[in-house]
Amino acid sequence: MKLRNNQKAQGLVEYALILVLIAIVVIVILSLLGTRVSEVFSQINSGLGLSGIGGGGGATVSITGTNITPTSCFGGTCSFSVQVGVTTDQPAAVNVTVSGGMSGSASATINSSGTISVSASGTEHGNGQICVSAGNTVCTNISW
Secondary structure (H helix, E strand, C coil): CHHHHHHHHHHHHHHHHHHHHHHHHHHHHHHHHHHHHHHHHHHHHHHHCCCCCCCCCCCCEEEEEEEEEEEEEECCEEEEEEEEEEEECCCEEEEEEEEECEEEEEEEEECCEEEEEEEEEEECCCEEEEEEECCCEEEEEEEC
16 A cells, blocks of 8 residues: 555656746746847837837826817717827827716827827716826816
């Protein structure tokens, strides 16, 4: 009976050694390829001019102006075309959200300055907020 338990223990040790060997091989492969994958990703971002994507430490954005135009109203609910002027200190993917009495969102890539169009819907008159985000988030209050 003892011989059988020793053989089971020996098999368990062999499996443990195989798992340790596999783990070491995986760690070595990931450490060798990990930096290359990171370099390729950085090159792609640089080539596309999207270095500010991903938030945190990216581009700094600001709102230069807003223009809200109602496009249609029916039963107290209106559709709006919202134009948001945006500037950035570097090319970035910019997200715009409209909240409060109307709602809508849009995304665009801005090189240094530009206008983002947002289709929104809401009440005929009201107050809300437009927020623009890339590396930072800035908001401005709006009325219509």
